[in-house]
Amino acid sequence: MFSEPDDPEVVARMRTAHTVASGALGVVPGRPAGSDEGPREAWGWRGRTLGKPVTGPYRLGWLRVVHSPVDHASGKLWTGPEDAERLVPRQVPRPRLHVVRQWTEGKDAYKAELYDHIVGQAVSSAPVLATGPRLATAWWSDLCTALGCLSAVRTERAAVRQAYLDRAMPKYLAFLGGPVPTVPPAWSTAHGDLHWANLAGPELGVLDWEGWGIAPVGYDAAMLHAYSLVEPETAARVRREFADILDSDAGRFAELVVITELLQSAERGDNLELVPALRRRAEEVWPRAAPGEMAGR
Template sequence: MSSEPDDPDVTARMRKAHTVACGYLGTVVSSRPSDAGPKEAWGWRGRTLGRPVAGPYGPGWLRVVHSPLDKASGKLWTGPEDAERMVPHQVPRPRLRLVRQWTEGDDAYKAELYDHVTGETVSPTPALVTAAPSLSAAWWSDLRRVMSRLPAISTDRTAVRQAYLDRAMPKYLAFLGGPVPTVPPSWCTAHGDLHWANLTGPDLTILDWEGWGIAPAGYDAAMLHAYSVEVPETAERVRQELSEVLDSEKGCFAELVVITELLQSAERGDNVDLVTGLQRRAKEVWHRMRAAGVSNSSSSVCGSI
């Protein structure tokens, strides 16, 4: 979840589109004063806007997605619908009930009506920046269970491409001072955007299934850890709870992949506060990988650093 766009024209356009979507799907925006959740949730740079609504399936969440008309296709456009068809309901996620698409000139819009999710996101932003969240042992157990089920889901969707790794990892990890491996030990299905603003508590629900697909094994665990580096207590908890993945060769490689992506995003002005911590973590992981031998399938390479 991101902040309201800086561009007032984008804000006005998306709020208007949300009103149009309500008309299409027979919903009305609902304040639900007893609900502690957000009343308006923005996606990156105003690409999406979600609000609580009341509609044909009772309380729900209506999200509107915008895309230039010539780019209204591909994995980000179809991700939630693909997840509804292919991701088992044992993976806790909001049920997608209705979808409606329309165009206005050169703009394409999609309205997605989800079941209402109780609770709140663990953080209003992807990265933790101040305090460690209070999460129960049951919450962590549920997360581990989900992360053991996701890799087995069969899909032809792609979250991370080998061509990207070959191009980006040598560039953004050049500060490590040596050749960086770019081919992961293995690939498997991942959520693809597992950060703190896409996880709810006190009961675990995983939001935002736009970008799910095949990624380097360990990718989800690595992403959650990367978004925790500014809160050492939580970073340590992530390493403890997800040690089976993060302590392995595949987990170490996945951390370097995620760090590459976030360092690249910092060039656009995103995640700037994480850069120092991410670079420090990359050096620690890289040194341990080299000490263990990056070509070895070690079951314990990174450890609790």
């Protein structure tokens, strides 16, 4: 989740669209039974999405509205949740997607997605951890199992493309002082945005399936680790839980990929607090590989 956009026009437009979607789907603002809190909002990156708890045909649910310019209302990010509902097995715990509705208003396209409400809540209100989460051993075990199951899903969707690696890794990892590999040892299917605001607890739930698809092996574990770097105990826990992959050639490569992406996004002002830790981690990861060890695999 992200903070409410600074632009009041974006806020007003998205809240209006959410109201329109609520009427079309026959839902009203709701909240979990026994909760004393009123309905809350969950904003996506720069106001692209807005979600709220609702009640309606499927009892307690979550209504998420997505915005896009009409000429970009297609492709991977637009269809990700629906593709996940069709292709990702239920052994990967996530809210079920019940209904999708789309409409346009001039140059703006909107999509309403009605989900089950998650059990519990997001582990963090932001992708980067502020404090270490208290998660049971079973939660970690379930996450490892879920990512293993997801990795075997067959899809033509791409979360990361080779052309991006060829272009971005030499640029954003130049501070390492030498050539780095750009070809992954292997590819598998990944969630693609596995940070702490997209994970629920105390019962595991994996949220936000817009960007899932093929990525370098170990990509999800590497991303979760990167978003944990400012909270050392949690970062160490991620490394322990996913040691089998993060300590491998593939895992080290995946870490370099994720670091590249997050350093690039920091140029746009995103998650600036991560930058020093990302650079340190890259310097820790890369010397562990002998020259050429991962290149060309």
